[in-house]
Amino acid sequence: MRPMFRQTRSCLAGLILFGWALIGWPQEQSRSFTLENGLQVVVRPSSGAPLVAVSLACGIGVRDDDRSGGGRVHLLEHLLLVGSSLRRSAAERIRDIRGHGAQYNAHTDQDLMTFELSVPAEAQSWALETMREAVFENRFTDAEFANEKRVIAAEIAQLADDPQRSGTNLALQRLFTGHPYSHPLAGDAAGISAATVAELRTLYGDYFSPGNCVLVLAGPGAAAELEAQVREAFAGLKSQPPPQRTMSEASPPGSDAEIVHSLDVTQSHLFFVFAAPPFGHGDRSAFDILVHILGHGLNPLLGGISRHRELVIHGMSLRYLPLVHGGALVIHLVSDPENAHFLKKEMEKLLDSLARFNYSRADFQAAEKNYVTDFLEAAKNQIRLSMEAFQEGRSNMATSIGRYLLLGREKPAAESPSFPDGITSDELRRIAGRYLKGKKYVWLAVMPLGKENEAR
């Protein structure tokens, strides 16, 4: 089933796109409101498959764990997902979810925790009740707590075996050294082992209030009808002051870092990780365009490194993470181990050249215009295409809307939420100079066992 030559897209694409997709909404159909208890809500009538997606974003992330490596926020996510509630046992909850044909999942990142529920449309009211029960009426047991600690230990071991995920996590931890964003998303074994039920119950009580959450409902029906269902399910929740937090901005790395890590693989996985514009920053839209030019579409600019046949890149993905207190660009390349060192040098040259690169056909003389690629136009059209595809999946859309609105409370977007048609080649060169040219970065190589020295 695996496509042979497909670029990997960022799993956070929805978040990045949403600022622009917002404008494309049929606004007259969607409705946004806030309940008296502080829960912010968006209802989005949608056509297509008879499915409903409910997404709830909560303002708690690994940054809120006061111990590096604690993993308590991740552990809490597991318990909310599969633990008992005030009303019934975990087994009863899971049986009910399965009986309704629901797909139910949760994610924790540096800033937020999100819960997603997708179910056939006839179970719309049930889905809202179930989301309320999971997030606001949870009462996990000691036994569930102990079991999930062991499950997370297995999850951490699984992550360690995966070159892409372990490489990304290790590089991000190094990039954000000294900042709460450096906490590993899943936690570490010692931290998970040390976590207590009391700590988790305190976290739960502090952060899981309606005023600290955004709910999005996308499904068939008129907006007024969807709103009435949400009010019925959530208006009875008590309000509570949202948690107060003060957090400094993450600083760009003061020096380059080189990390070599080994796994039982045959290919090498190389990571180049840079500080990038945070969420809400005025440079975010232009940076996103630059990321598309570098690593997305048919012939991304980074693929040009393969012009030397011996340096062929076998796989590539770029992730831009615009977090509230800092951003990151993660470039992941897959290559033969013997090319690791040379690839690093070629990448440095290419990134340095970006501050003087001609991104647009408008940068060239008339005689040359027919023979060049307009990378800027290509990136804008890739984004337009992604925005259209984004309209087709309710769950992604609902989650992205919730994330965007919740992050926007802390960092109101400085950039226009409209599509950045106005971004120019000059702007991209300025952005490349500001974030990539000559900047300190984290370089991490996941190498096959016994071939670690080839990375140096």
Added chain:
Amino acid sequence: MKRAEKIAAALVALLVCWLHLPTAERGPWPPRFSSFTLSNGLEADYLQGKTSALSVVQVLVRGGSRMDPAGREGLTCLTLSLVLQIPDSTLVHRLMEMGSTYYQSLENDYGLITIVCQSRFLDETLKIICPVMADPLLSGLRINAIKDHMKALQKSENDQPLDRLRLLLAQAFFAGTPCGHSAYGNADSLKAITRDDIAASHRALFCSGNLKVAAASDLDEPAVREIISRRFAAFASGPAVAPPPAAANANPPKELNQRLEQKQSHIAIAWRLGGAEPLGANVIRGVLLETLLGQGAGSRLWALRSRQDLAYAFGAFDLNLSCGSLFCVYVKTESGRGGEGLAALRNILADLWQNGVDEGEFAATQTMAEADLLRRSESKEQLSALPLRLEGLGLGAAFADGFASRLRSVSREEFNAFLRSALSPEGRMEITIGPEAAK
């Protein structure tokens, strides 16, 4: 999420069957395809979708890696890759600027080329891609570059334990047949493939009778029909390929071990599904069994996580090949607990074999399977791929008629009888990939 992707193939087949039901029976979703035939005999389907202003065109190439001659494994993959190599750099630039994209995937029985573009660029995108698909440039430079890339994909397949598991299963159950090799071939077979081999492969695969096109778009049907008819007229007439026969290995090994120095081991049990039953008969059963055993919270394998804290990752999948169906359950558990994991898998299968399922669990399984079909039909790309994949498996529309009704009408007694025959301990293979496997 990943588990859901693994069962996509079976769900795809099920949803396609659903697509062919009368609208009144299945409700307003999914919308119906309309079919038409081009002047060169190429068959095409159109599906309208107004949720977005993008168009998806998919091309089914019948045959798949099963068509690779012995000693030339990887030939079909190479051919499929070359037909999307646009030789004119000006045209590549134009495709890039439109933001259009394309990729191909290859299965044992078929290949699928997917083209995605903004609808305003549909005609221009196909104008560039179709002539190259019909008449690719088979230069030595391009062929060697693709061969190099395929060697990298062989390594990648080896580095991903689940990809490795799927390949091991195909190799073990279909050893010595056209169904038992990697689509990417091996170093020797790639070296042996010549330009003439590729040209012959292209002539056989890329003719009107061997292709089928599906287009999903917000554009109206007449406009899309006109574009498809014009752009796909370039393909020569010719018949569909006849895949070589293949029979399952009568004596597959009972045990397979592959050493991998990781923190965890993949422990799996696999077996042939349905024995001598035709492929079509196995598809719906496979979907239900997959859902029952490995699909999400509350499935049978969920107990490995919730009660036995053996694993975070577990799953079940079936491999539906025209050579036969395979079924596999697996758990990824920490080094040192592999034996425990294997025993747990055996116990789950034994309990199901002996006791079957009760009404409540069976009803939930059916509900979950049907809901997953809906979730797999949200995007145009998913919708347009479904009939093509089913066609590629050789099941066709006739098989599809009434399939969804049969899913709903399967009784618990029938399903338990199926479990009684399908889960018999005989014919099972036990697989370990990880640090606990013998060297």
